[in-house]
Amino acid sequence: MTTQKNCTAFSDSELQTFIDVRRQIHAAPELGAETPHTAELVAARLEQWGYHVHVGIGGHGLVGVLKKGQGSRCIGLRADMDALPMQEKNPFAHASKIAGRMHACGHDGHTAILLAAAYRLANSDFNGTLNLIFQPDEEGLCGAKAMIDDGLFQRFPCDAIFALHNMPGAPVGSVVVQAGPTMASSERVSLTIGGKGGHGAMPELAVDPVPVVASLINAIQTIKSRNLGPEEYAVISIGMLQAGSVYNIIPDEASMLISVRTDTPQTQQKINQRLEQIVRGHEQSFGVRIDLQITQLAPALINDPEEAQRVRASLAPLFEPGQIHHRGPKVMGTEDFAWMLGEVPGCYFMLGNGEGEFHGCSVHNPHYDFNDALIGLGAKCWIALVEGFLV
Ligand SMILES: [Zn+2]
Ligand SMILES: [Zn+2]
Structure with a gap:
């Protein structure tokens, strides 16, 4: 009917x-x-x-x-x-x-x-x-x-x-x-964490990007829970992690792909700023280089x-x-x-x-x-x- x-x-x-x-x-x-x-x-x-x-x-x-x-x-x-x-x-x-x-x-x-x-x-x-x-x-x-x-x-x-x-x-x-x-904006965020590979038995000689990934996951979760107000809608989903190949090699590099969605350009800008700050902070504290690429798929x-x-x-x-x-x-x-x-x-x-x-x-x-x-x-x-x- x-x-x-x-x-x-x-x-x-x-x-x-x-x-x-x-x-x-x-x-x-x-x-x-x-x-x-x-x-x-x-x-x-x-x-x-x-x-x-x-x-x-x-x-x-x-x-x-x-x-x-x-x-x-x-x-x-x-x-x-x-x-x-x-x-x-x-x-x-x-x-x-x-x-x-x-x-x-x-x-x-x-x-x-x-x-x-x-x-x-x-x-x-x-x-x-x-x-x-x-x-x-x-x-x-x-x-x-x-x-x-x-x-x-x-x-x-x-x-x-x-x-x-x-x-x-x-x-x-x-x-x-x-x-x-x-409807929401959509961004693809790509992070490449550059460390220094080495033997799994000698971490002191390497710069391991894996703990950096672990820390980034936690830090990025706080953007929505700690930095946005109740009227600021956003979804941040980490969809891909990649690091290493076998158990006893510290990888040289690790990467992450993240989907970010927001309902206003203001919230989008705020999240992008926080991502930038978190990434630069991790570079300093872990001694790694992090390449951050943000691609806007649609506003x-x-x-x-x-x-x-x-x-x-x-x-x-x-x-x-x-x-x-x-x-x-x-x-x-x-x-x-x-x-x-x-x-x-x-x-x-x-x-x-x-x-x-x-x-x-x-x-x-x-x-x-x-x-x-x-x-x-x-x-x-x-x-x-x-x-x-x-x-
Ligand atoms: Zn469709
Ligand atoms: Zn459709």
Whole structure:
């Protein structure tokens, strides 16, 4: 059962067309930056409906542009097209036909939703410029950046940008539109501890990096527990340790890989400063050299409060009262759209994918599937937003 109100309704056969498109994409998943066939499918549909389609932006990214009236306002809507390198375990007919690849995050659905909206908006009376942005490699956190670096917002200026994601476990007909921090930043921290190798029986002649690793593990744990306040969200996980090869050799070198996630740039900066201080302190106290590399994979996703309010107001006619939530569960996952929100204000919101064993199944799980009931509702969200923005 859906609780959505009937607005800009799609006929059953129109909806079926986009359900078929979604299942077609689901059955033939493409990974990372390599999404040529999905991009081709999207471009062909958009061209058919009168969009000016610009392909090859940051790889297989594309933008469909439709201008109407004399209005100068421009809006950008983004969908992601990439799948995941995992084996699907669903029995249905549209399950992945390619071993080791699966649309387990619903990006097939996000693409179908934006196509359904594009189809209807081609005949709408909006006033301004509509930019439909289809990006590859959301999962690798590189697709948005590649499009931006290739001049996305210089070539297709946007006053505001928007994206949506499905949310398993929340009922269809519910939506989370949150102002401010919404998804986490992600950093890969690499530490290489350079000591002086030697015989395991003569530690006094060596500089052993192993106790340094042990001490670093403890010290790094105190960043979250001792340096951050209760409102500063962060996750610091040490995922890899490497040192030595046999029992009686003191290794020359040891290394660690750490994942750092935060929900604001301020917390991120604070953690990076503490990492630097801890590392330099260990160099002094243990007499080792430590190479510290911090790689930002994506920044925190921060929704503009005004644009979040605009989304809530636009979506209000589509949802039952009480089904537009201002706060969702706190998640420390990362979303590539954060790079785009670093350039242009906007909002990323989440539509309930349904509950129960099937539609409540978590994304990135081999039994996950996007709920086709969201295609009509999601498209209506985009239409309402565009028609409210481009007036
Ligand atoms: Zn994902
Ligand atoms: Zn996703």
